[in-house]
Each structure stands twice: as C-alpha cells, then as structure tokens.
Amino acid sequence: MxxxxxxxxxxxxxxxxxxxxxxxxxxxxxxxSKEPKIDITDTSGIVLDDIRGDVELNNVFFRYPARPEQLILNGLSLHVPSGTTMAIVGESGSGKSTIISLVERFYDPQAGDVLIDGINIKSMKLQWMRGMISLVSQELLLFMTSIKDNITYGKEDATLEEIKRAAELANATNFIEKLPNAYETMVGQNGAQLSGGQKQRIAIARAILKNPRVLLLDEATSALDVESERVVQEALNRIMVGITTLIVAHRLSTVRNADCIAVVHQGKVAERGVHDDLIKDPDGAYSDLIRLQQAHTEETPEMPYVASSRFKSTSLSLEQSIRDSPRNRRQHSSKSLGLSRSDDLFRHVASREEHLEIGDSEAPKEAPIGRLFNLSRPEAPILLLATIAATLHGLLFPSFSIMMSGGIRTFYYPADQLRKDSTFWALMCLLMAIISLVSIQLEFYLFGVAGGKLIERVRALSFQSIIHQEVAWFDDPSNSSGALGARLFIDALNIRRLVGDNLAVLVQCTVTLICGFGIAFASDWKLTLSIIGVIPFLGLQNYIQLRFLKGFGEDAKVMYEDASQGVAEAIGSIRTVASFGAEKRVITLYSQKCQASMKQGIRSGMVGGVGFSFSNLMLYLTYALCFYVGAQFVHDGKSTFQNVFRVYFALVFTAFGISQTSDMASDSTKGRESATSILAFIDRKPKIDSTSDEGIKLEKVDGTIEFNHVRFKYPSRPDVQIFSDFTLRIASGKDYCTCRREWKWQVHSNCFAGAIL
The missing domain is CATH 1.20.5 (Single alpha-helices involved in coiled-coils or other helix-helix interfaces)
Incomplete structure (x- = not known):
C-alpha cells in the first residue's frame, strides 16, 4: 500500500x-473535425477537357461571413466573354475585390450563380477549376524560400527552362540574373529582400507558369512606383493577349484600353462600356469617378495598364515562348512592346546562406536564475508564502520516516502499550495528511500565481524591446514574425513552469534532502555513512541528463521556430496558397519540418527514459544497501531495530525526493534556455534607439535634408554596395523624388526612393 x-x-x-x-x-x-464548406480535397465535380474562359456572375448576392450585417453584392450581374478584358472600377468598398474572390471561389454567394463557360463553378472540381485561373493581387505574398521555388508554385514540376522563360515573359530575368545566387536567391519573409516591382514580377512569372485560361488582376500595380509600374505593366500586357482577364483598378487612367469597363456601385453594376463611350455621359457613374479622382490628385501621364484583346500581337503563351527562338523573341519584344533594358539599381538580394551581420556577434550568455527572481520581485510576498508551503511539503516525507519506524516498533510492545502507541502514530499520520492537503494546494497555487504574473511581465518587456529594435534586426530570418511569435509564447510558458511547478518541486526536494539527512545522521551516523555513497551517483546522473537534454532542447527550439514560421507563412498567405492549389505542398513542407522536431523529441525521450530508469535503479539500490548493512549492524549490536528503520525510511524518502527531480530535467532545461532567449530580447540594445534621450534637439526645424558623401550597405546584404559617395541636398519646403533611369539621378515630385528613406 x-x-x-x-x-x-x-x-x-x-x-x-x-x-x-x-x-x-x-x-x-x-x-x-471541422468540415470545410468549400473543400479543396473534394475529388467530385465536373472536369472539362478545356475551357474557353467565359466568366459570368448572374444576380449575385453576397455577405462576408465575418460581417453578416453588411450586404456587399446586391444582385450583381456581369458577363466577361472569352478572351476579352473586363475592368472593374468603383469606389472603395463597392465590392470590386469581392468579385475576384467569388470567381476564385474563396467564398460562395448566398444567392445567384458564378459561371465559367456556362457551368456553375460549384459543380466543378475545385482543384481543377483553380488550376485554370491565375491571380495577381496588390497584397501579393512570396514564401520565405528561393525565387525559383516561389515561381514553381505555378507549376510544381516545372523545368528550369520553363521557369526562366516565365521569368523572361514577366520582365524579371534582368534583375534575377544580377543577383549573387540568381534563381536560388532567398527572398526573405514575405519577399522583404526584394522591391515591390521585383516581387510583383516574380508573382507574374508564377502566374505565367500556371498557363491560365482566366487571369485575375486585383489592383496589381497600385502600390508601385512609376518605373516599377511601367515594367510590370509591360509584363502584364504580354500575357493578357487572348486570355479572359478581370482587372480591379483604382486609377481609372490605367484601364482605358480595356474591352469593357464595369462601374460597380453599392454592390451592383451601375454602368458598363468602353472608355470613350462612358466619358461621353457627363452625368454617368464613370464620369463621376473621374471627377472625384481629379479633385484629389493632379493628373499625370500614365502608361495604359491594360492590353485589349484588339492589341495586335502574336500570342505569347508559355508553350509558344518555349518554341520561339531567343532571337525572334527579343526582336518581337523590342518592336511591339518597347521594352526597357533598365532595372532597379538599388535592389539586390544575398543568399540566405550568406553570413548575416545583423544580430549580436556574441553568443547569448547563460541566463542567471537570479534575474528571473528579480523580475518576480513584485510577487515577493506570494513567493514567500509559497516557499513556506513548499517547505512544509518537503518536511512531510522525512517526518514520515520517524512515524513509520515508530509505528513498526510498536508491534513489538505489549498489547496495552501497542494500542496506546498505535493510536498516537495514527493521529500523527492524520495530522500529516491535513498539513499535506493544505500545504501542497497552497504551494502549487501560489507558485502558479507568481509564474503567471511573471509571464505577463516578461512578454510585455520582450515585446517592448522587440518593437524598439532597428529595422535591420528583423531582416535576419531568425527574427521573422513566426519565430518571434513562437518565442514570446513558448519561452514565456517554459519560464512559467520553471518559476512555477519546477520551483515548487525544487524547494520541496531541497528541504526533503536536508531534513532526511539530518534525521538519518541523528538516528545512526555510522549506518548512514555506510549507505550514503549511492546518493552522489544519483546527483551525477541528474547532471549528465541535464547536459544531454540541454543540447537537444536548443536544437528542438530552432526546429519548432522554423515550423511555426512555416505555419504563419501559409496561413498569412492562404489566398495565394488556395489560388495556386498549393495546399499539399505547404502541408508537405510543414510535415518535413515537424519530422525533424519529432525525431529530436524521440531522442530526448530516450535520454530522459534512461535517466529516469537510472534514478529508480539508485532508489532500489538504496533499499538493498540499507537492509543489508542495517542487518549487519543489528547482528553486531551496533544499532537497534528502530534506528535501522528510521535511517532506512529517511534515506529512502530522501532518495525518492531526489529521483523526482529527474522529472523536472526536461522542463528545467527548456526553462533555462527560454530564460536566456527572453533576457537576450529584453537586454539587447538597438543600434538605432528611438527611446534614447541622447543627441541634439533643435529648437526649430526648417526641413532641409542633406546627404554628404554617404556610403551604405544593407546589413543583410553586405556584399552589395547601395550608396557609394552619395551626395544630395533637399531644400526646405520642396517636394523631391529620387528615381533611377539609365543609371542617373533625376528629380521629380511627390515621392522618394526607398533606400534614401
């Protein structure tokens, strides 16, 4: 028992x-167990040999599930004939982008039908249908992998030749081949290592590789600068020929060449027609939009965004481009499209494998546990009460040795004495049970409260430190949003266990160790010294186990952060994943990352199992030695029966308490590593500190900005010189724009180059 x-x-x-x-x-x-209403894994549905690309929305009513009170589309009907270009314009919130989402079947309308070639898309096989459609949007997302892998999301088994041809059609070849690792260049989180125009061209190459029948452009160039927009427009014009194209555009001047323009107002098509016809009606919805834009912005010449189906050019599908010779392709591009040979001067990207001089050069130091207690100082009264409760808990096991030895000894007394002493020891056991009930509950509750408050404080301090770091710090892949989010969650939780449950067990076992040895030495110091030799082996085993688990924990931490980043990336770009049918691909990548951490967990479990089994070996070895040596001492008259049992129970319960600490080994290792990571966040001084009070404060700022012989490289790309002896003066009150054309600087208005900002 x-x-x-x-x-x-x-x-x-x-x-x-x-x-x-x-x-x-x-x-x-x-x-x-949740069944998706729109299931990409559903293999049922119609699969056609080919589609023409005729798109129609028939009397569609739609509300977003997250906003059921707001009607977005109110009986909208729209027909886009095969091979034509339809521009959809309107005020913000009129439902333009919603039309794109319905054609991709990200959502189903509450009423009405969305048809392709006269067939309701609900009856089509979803994966096949999306394979016929390509989407290029304003808020495009690239995955944190190489340029080549990002392009192959359009076609997973694409050859390198197909990838290069798609990049050439997208006007991306020039800048890609100038990069240190060309197509193997890592783009960073969300493509952060590339410019907006470069990211957009990679997205277009991805769409080209898909060889779509329907092309959806959702404000694909609205966030680009003039030069990047011009290059992206050229790429779009090349692929839109002969393809059914739906364009959502904010700037009306970019859709003048569309075959048809539909003005959406309050969820309905208010007006439709070609540009020249629509502007003839001064009271029309299209004319109102033009006047509204002219009232807010000055008109500047813009290159038409749209290639009409009437655009006279041979089709430049991917298959034909592969058959064409490079020479013919270059001549065609130069004559019909007027391609520019210029490219971004200041946008280069280094390989992910290159050395990053972003973070601290020194390895993180070991986190002193005292720092954690210092952070827990506001909870000092709670920790004091918790320590008292843990001390009482720790005293229970050694004290029980006195009662057990005394209780066993009573069985050798006469009947009257037996009844009296057994009642006394039984009451003592009852008292210990009551003390145990109260002290253990208080111990874990109070340590839990202190740990919970520490989590709140640590997360707040860490986040405060993170948001004050310099921008270059976030260019390091180890400081991506997924990795930082995982650290804030997991590291704080591990620290809570370290300062909560594990600290409670540590205090309890320490008290048990001291009290147990005290009782054993007081009862029979000779017998205690004879069998105490097994205790150091138990401590050595715990130390070795901790060292092994520390190495496993550090590797597992990196693996979990990498897997968390993969999840954050896939969920954050779920529309891109769904549009390109990449669900299986991202699941496979995530599974591969989890496999590594799973194998690491198995190895960690094996080490932990060996350590725990060795702890039990030492425990039973203590039993055996105590009985054997105790019997010899009683036989030789050097000890008494009661003292032997008192030493036995004292050492057994002490060894049992120490063996419990092996259960803490894994959590303790994780907690220390997490403390090191969290304190590194809190202690790190940003190289550009916005909170610093140092520096000159001008009484009056007139706004003059000067660059004097500036040399600059991005910390994440130390092999690429961005500025070399750059000098520029921007006078107060003037609007300047810095942009590159033909390797020279020119000045215009209303914008700045990104590197200068």
Whole structure:
C-alpha cells in the first residue's frame, strides 16, 4: 500500500501537463473535425477537357461571413466573354475585390450563380477549376524560400527552362540574373529582400507558369512606383493577349484600353462600356469617378495598364515562348512592346546562406536564475508564502520516516502499550495528511500565481524591446514574425513552469534532502555513512541528463521556430496558397519540418527514459544497501531495530525526493534556455534607439535634408554596395523624388526612393 501510494504521488506533478495537453488536444481535434464548406480535397465535380474562359456572375448576392450585417453584392450581374478584358472600377468598398474572390471561389454567394463557360463553378472540381485561373493581387505574398521555388508554385514540376522563360515573359530575368545566387536567391519573409516591382514580377512569372485560361488582376500595380509600374505593366500586357482577364483598378487612367469597363456601385453594376463611350455621359457613374479622382490628385501621364484583346500581337503563351527562338523573341519584344533594358539599381538580394551581420556577434550568455527572481520581485510576498508551503511539503516525507519506524516498533510492545502507541502514530499520520492537503494546494497555487504574473511581465518587456529594435534586426530570418511569435509564447510558458511547478518541486526536494539527512545522521551516523555513497551517483546522473537534454532542447527550439514560421507563412498567405492549389505542398513542407522536431523529441525521450530508469535503479539500490548493512549492524549490536528503520525510511524518502527531480530535467532545461532567449530580447540594445534621450534637439526645424558623401550597405546584404559617395541636398519646403533611369539621378515630385528613406 505504501509503495502504491508513493507511485500515485509521483504521478501528481504530471497532472497539470495532462490537463494542458487535454485542452490543446480538444482545440486541435475541433479544428481537425471541422468540415470545410468549400473543400479543396473534394475529388467530385465536373472536369472539362478545356475551357474557353467565359466568366459570368448572374444576380449575385453576397455577405462576408465575418460581417453578416453588411450586404456587399446586391444582385450583381456581369458577363466577361472569352478572351476579352473586363475592368472593374468603383469606389472603395463597392465590392470590386469581392468579385475576384467569388470567381476564385474563396467564398460562395448566398444567392445567384458564378459561371465559367456556362457551368456553375460549384459543380466543378475545385482543384481543377483553380488550376485554370491565375491571380495577381496588390497584397501579393512570396514564401520565405528561393525565387525559383516561389515561381514553381505555378507549376510544381516545372523545368528550369520553363521557369526562366516565365521569368523572361514577366520582365524579371534582368534583375534575377544580377543577383549573387540568381534563381536560388532567398527572398526573405514575405519577399522583404526584394522591391515591390521585383516581387510583383516574380508573382507574374508564377502566374505565367500556371498557363491560365482566366487571369485575375486585383489592383496589381497600385502600390508601385512609376518605373516599377511601367515594367510590370509591360509584363502584364504580354500575357493578357487572348486570355479572359478581370482587372480591379483604382486609377481609372490605367484601364482605358480595356474591352469593357464595369462601374460597380453599392454592390451592383451601375454602368458598363468602353472608355470613350462612358466619358461621353457627363452625368454617368464613370464620369463621376473621374471627377472625384481629379479633385484629389493632379493628373499625370500614365502608361495604359491594360492590353485589349484588339492589341495586335502574336500570342505569347508559355508553350509558344518555349518554341520561339531567343532571337525572334527579343526582336518581337523590342518592336511591339518597347521594352526597357533598365532595372532597379538599388535592389539586390544575398543568399540566405550568406553570413548575416545583423544580430549580436556574441553568443547569448547563460541566463542567471537570479534575474528571473528579480523580475518576480513584485510577487515577493506570494513567493514567500509559497516557499513556506513548499517547505512544509518537503518536511512531510522525512517526518514520515520517524512515524513509520515508530509505528513498526510498536508491534513489538505489549498489547496495552501497542494500542496506546498505535493510536498516537495514527493521529500523527492524520495530522500529516491535513498539513499535506493544505500545504501542497497552497504551494502549487501560489507558485502558479507568481509564474503567471511573471509571464505577463516578461512578454510585455520582450515585446517592448522587440518593437524598439532597428529595422535591420528583423531582416535576419531568425527574427521573422513566426519565430518571434513562437518565442514570446513558448519561452514565456517554459519560464512559467520553471518559476512555477519546477520551483515548487525544487524547494520541496531541497528541504526533503536536508531534513532526511539530518534525521538519518541523528538516528545512526555510522549506518548512514555506510549507505550514503549511492546518493552522489544519483546527483551525477541528474547532471549528465541535464547536459544531454540541454543540447537537444536548443536544437528542438530552432526546429519548432522554423515550423511555426512555416505555419504563419501559409496561413498569412492562404489566398495565394488556395489560388495556386498549393495546399499539399505547404502541408508537405510543414510535415518535413515537424519530422525533424519529432525525431529530436524521440531522442530526448530516450535520454530522459534512461535517466529516469537510472534514478529508480539508485532508489532500489538504496533499499538493498540499507537492509543489508542495517542487518549487519543489528547482528553486531551496533544499532537497534528502530534506528535501522528510521535511517532506512529517511534515506529512502530522501532518495525518492531526489529521483523526482529527474522529472523536472526536461522542463528545467527548456526553462533555462527560454530564460536566456527572453533576457537576450529584453537586454539587447538597438543600434538605432528611438527611446534614447541622447543627441541634439533643435529648437526649430526648417526641413532641409542633406546627404554628404554617404556610403551604405544593407546589413543583410553586405556584399552589395547601395550608396557609394552619395551626395544630395533637399531644400526646405520642396517636394523631391529620387528615381533611377539609365543609371542617373533625376528629380521629380511627390515621392522618394526607398533606400534614401
């Protein structure tokens, strides 16, 4: 009974972990069991040999599920004949982008039909249908991988030749081949290492590789500068010929060449026609939009965005471009499209494998546990009470050795004495049970409260430090949003366990160790010294186990952060994933990242299992030595029966308490590593500190800006010289724009080059 009770007690610290696991499993199973209303894995549905690309929305009513009170489309009807270009314009919030989402079947309308070639897209096989459509949007997202891998999301089994031809059609070849690693160049998180125009051209190459029948352009150039827009427009014009194209545009001057322009107002098509006909009606919706834009912006010449189906050029599909010779292709491009040979001067990207001189040069130092207690100083009264409760808990096991030895000794007394002494020891056990009930509950509750408050404080300080870091710090892949989010969540949770449950067990075991040895030495110091030799081996085993788990924990931490980044990236770009049918691909990539952490977890479990088994070996070895040596001492008259049992129980419970710390080894290792990581965030001084009070404060600022012989390289791209002896003066009150054309600087109005900003 005693051994069984001790086994139950050993399992009690794991109850909190089981509860957390059940809670997490419930949420996971809830997500796993959810049936999607629009299922990409559904293999049923119509699959045509080919489609013409005739798109129609028939009396469509739609509300977003997140905003059921707001009607977005109110009986909208729109027909886009095969091979034509339809521009959709209107005020913000009129439902333009919603039309694109419905054609891609990101959502289903509440009423009405969306048809392709006269067939309701609900009856089509979803994966096949999306394979016929390409989407290029304003808020495009590139995955944190190479340029080549990003382009192959359009066609997973594409050859390098197909990738290069798609990049050439997208006007991306020039800048890609100038990069240090060309198509193997890593683009960074969300393509942060590239300019807006470069990202857009890669997205266009991805769309070209898909060889679509329907092309959807959702304000694809609205966020670009003039030069980047011009290059992207040329690329779009090349691929839109002969393809059904729907364009959502904000700037009306970019859609003048469309075959048809539809003006959407309050969820309906208010007006439609070609540009020349629509502007003839001064009271029309299209004319109102033109006047509204002219009232807010000055008209500047803009290159037409749209290639009409009447545009006289041979089709430049991917298949034909591969058959064409390079010479003919260059001649055709030069004559019919007037391509520029210029490219961005200041946008280069280094390989991810190149050395990054962004973070601190020194390795993170070991986190002193005292720092954590210093952060927990406001909870000092709570920790004091928790320590007292843990001390009482730690005294229980050694004290129980006195009662057990005394209780066993009473069985050798006469009947009257037996009844009296057994009642006394039984009452002592009852008292210990009451003390145990109160102290253990208080111990874990109070340590839990202190740990919870520490989590809140640590996360706040870490986030405060993160948002004040210089921008270059975030260029490091290890400081991506997914990795930082994982650290803020997981590291703080590990610290809470370290300062909460593990600290409670540590205090308890320390008290048990001191009190147990004290009772054992007081009872029979000779016997205690004879069998105490196994205790150092137990401590050595715990130390070795901690060292092994530390190495595993550091590797697992990096793997979990990498997997978390993959999840954040896939969810953040879910429309891109869905549009290109890349669900299986991102799942495979995530599974591969999880496989590495799973194997690491298996190795960690094996080490932990060996350590725990060795702890139990030492425990039973203590039993054996105590009985054997104790019997010899009693036989030789050097000790008494009661003292032997008192030493036995004192050392057994002490060894049992120490063996419990092996359960803490994994959590303790994770907690220390997490403390190191979190404190590194909190302590890191940004190289450009916006909170610093140092520096000159001018009484009056007139706004004059000067660059005097500036040399500059991005920290993440130390091999690319951005500015070399750059000098520029911007006078007060003047509007300047810096832009490159033919390798020279020119001055215009209303904008700045990104590197100068």
């Amino acid at each position: 005693l051994t069984g009770s001790m086994a139950i007690g050993t399992a009690s610290p794991s109850i909190s972990a089981i509860a957390e696991g059940q809670s997490a499993a419930y949420r996971l199973f809830e997500i796993m």
